[in-house]
Amino acid sequence: MKSVVIEQKTLALNGDEAVAYAVKQSDVDVVAAYPITPQTIIVERFSEYVANGEVETAFICTESEHSALTACLAASLTGARTFTASASAGLALMHEMLFVTSGCRAPVVMAIANRALSAPINIHGDQSDTMAQRDSGWIQIYAENAQEVYDSVIQAFRIAEHPDVLLPAMVCLDGFQLSHSVENVNVLPDDVVKKFVGVRQFPTVLTHEGKMAPLKLDPENPMTMGPLAFPNYYFEFKRQQEEAMKNALRVIREVHDEYAKISGRTYGDGLLDPYFLEDAEIAIVCLGSTAGTVKTVVDELRAEGVKAGLLRMRTFRPLPVEGIKKALEHVKAVAVMDRSMSFGGFGGAVFHEVRHALYDLDKKPFVVNYIYGLGGRDTSPMQIRTIYEDLQEILAKKRVENPINYVGLRE
Amino acid sequence: MTSKEKGWKEISIAAVCWKPSTEFLTGDWKTYKPVRDLEKCTKCLLCTIFCPDGAIHWKPEKEDIEFDYNFCKGCGICANECPVKAIEMKLE
Numbered sequence: 414m415k416s417v418v419i420e421q422k423t424l425a426l427n428g429d430e431a432v433a434y435a436v437k438q439s440d441v442d443v444v445a446a447y448p449i450t451p452q453t454i455i456v457e458r459f460s461e462y463v464a465n466g467e468v469e470t471a472f473i474c475t476e477s478e479h480s481a482l483t484a485c486l487a488a489s490l491t492g493a494r495t496f497t498a499s500a501s502a503g504l505a506l507m508h509e510m511l512f513v514t515s516g517c518r519a520p521v522v523m524a525i526a527n528r529a530l531s532a533p534i535n536i537h538g539d540q541s542d543t544m545a546q547r548d549s550g551w552i553q554i555y556a557e558n559a560q561e562v563y564d565s566v567i568q569a570f571r572i573a574e575h576p577d578v579l580l581p582a583m584v585c586l587d588g589f590q591l592s593h594s595v596e597n598v599n600v601l602p603d604d605v606v607k608k609f610v611g612v613r614q615f616p617t618v619l620t621h622e623g624k625m626a627p628l629k630l631d632p633e634n635p636m637t638m639g640p641l642a643f644p645n646y647y648f649e650f651k652r653q654q655e656e657a658m659k660n661a662l663r664v665i666r667e668v669h670d671e672y673a674k675i676s677g678r679t680y681g682d683g684l685l686d687p688y689f690l691e692d693a694e695i696a697i698v699c700l701g702s703t704a705g706t707v708k709t710v711v712d713e714l715r716a717e718g719v720k721a722g723l724l725r726m727r728t729f730r731p732l733p734v735e736g737i738k739k740a741l742e743h744v745k746a747v748a749v750m751d752r753s754m755s756f757g758g759f760g761g762a763v764f765h766e767v768r769h770a771l772y773d774l775d776k777k778p779f780v781v782n783y784i785y786g787l788g789g790r791d792t793s794p795m796q797i798r799t800i801y802e803d804l805q806e807i808l809a810k811k812r813v814e815n816p817i818n819y820v821g822l823r824e
Numbered sequence: 825m826t827s828k829e830k831g832w833k834e835i836s837i838a839a840v841c842w843k844p845s846t847e848f849l850t851g852d853w854k855t856y857k858p859v860r861d862l863e864k865c866t867k868c869l870l871c872t873i874f875c876p877d878g879a880i881h882w883k884p885e886k887e888d889i890e891f892d893y894n895f896c897k898g899c900g901i902c903a904n905e906c907p908v909k910a911i912e913m914k915l916e
Contacts, residue, residue, distance in 0.1 A: 516838075518837050618836035621842060636840050637840065645829055646829070646835070650839050652832040653837055657837075
């Protein structure tokens with residue numbers, strides 16, 4: 414198919430505003446939200462669009478995040494396109510409803526401005542909040558910059574609502590680094606986005622009346638979703654969710670490619686975004702905005718003749734296992750960066766999963782973990798350079814002395 | 825679990841019920857079942873109102889009530905509420 418990149422205008426938007434702008438263009442029926450830093454700008458901007466009559470969305474101010482997600486879930490089950498946003502303690506309060514939403518196969522889209530969890534209280538960025546929800550059955554996409562935030566929110570509606578997927582999706586943006594930093598963001602015209610997201614499609618299901626009907630609450634075709642399932646059926650429903658996640662690996666790539674044709678922008682294959690990785694001997698794996706800093710360091714190292722590379726994981730759920738194996742099988746030493754902790758575990762969540770994915774390779778790279786940036790602590794290019802130097806030392810010594818390391822932590 | 829039960833590829837997604845609730849006989853949950861003393865019962869019908877499962881029916885043709893043991897879970901609310909203590913909960 415011939416690709417026709419649409420002419421776009423450039424706006425100065427921070428990450429939160431980029432989310433709000435994308436939601437405004439995505440023909441969303443219901444937004445229910447509760448404010449929390451650093452997400453607040455998203456729903457503030459969106460409520461302005463509602464007040465100005467720029468959107469026809471029903472905007473519900475709830476009394477808590479638990480209620481916000483419940484309202485989105487209920488609206489989604491009637492067939493509405495729904496959106497909410499949260500962070501940190503707000504996402505933690507949604508915990509119960511995250512599982513209900515994915516179990517009811519409601520394609521709610523939620524932006525998360527990643528923030529640390531209390532105690533001690535901290536409003537700044539790290540990925541503890543979304544990493545703690547990685548088993549909740551939601552798709553998780555981590556953006557590198559405000560442009561990708563905008564693009565990912567639009568894509569998320571298509572991915573979540575795809576009849577082979579039907580899972581809720583989180584678009585994660587690093588608190589403050591992305592949520593509050595103003596960048597140039599190219600935006601598509603309203604009509605182009607509206608056409609791209611389209612209208613929700615519904616698979617048909619067998620109802621208790623013995624009829625095949627579209628999966629939505631409708632008085633014409635009554636149905637019950639997510640009621641009691643005993644030990645004889647609960648397990649089968651969970652297996653269906655796993656299959657939907659597998660399908661999402663394909664759909665995320667397809668939607669990414671289709672969007673690239675109109676926007677002219679790509680992020681690797683939509684799942685993994687490699688940078689100077691083909692001939693790399695040493696590589697960093699990370700999620701989110703830190704990838705921008707790592708790329709700067711890779712450029713410097715490449716100029717010095719060092720074969721350094723980066724694998725940015727855009728999608729953490731579903732985990733692109735085959736892609737990770739293919740991307741890293743030739744690399745000799747890998748540093749996985751985690752912006753959250755798994756207390757008492759062996760390193761952070763991203764480390765667990767990347768190292769786990771590489772276990773079946775005949776020739777495995779050394780894989781070490783670097784925990785960094787907790788509670789909004791800055792991570793400098795010099796610190797990233799030190800990680801690459803550590804990897805070179807591992808290759809020289811042919812052994813790992815410290816599998817788990819902390820970046821910028823005072824002893 | 826019997827072999828009659830369906831696999832994950834066969835059942836509706838989103839845990840949508842493919843059978844009406846009347847096919848799920850919840851009466852087999854009960855340990856105690858309500859038994860009525862016909863001498864004492866005044867047919868006031870308070871039990872039909874209090875039953876949380878709608879498992880006590882007024883039968884106009886018999887001009888009497890009937891327990892539906894397919895759906896009575898044995899909670900004992902009817903026995904507790906009966907003003908003339910005409911209902912006794914008996915071990916099944």
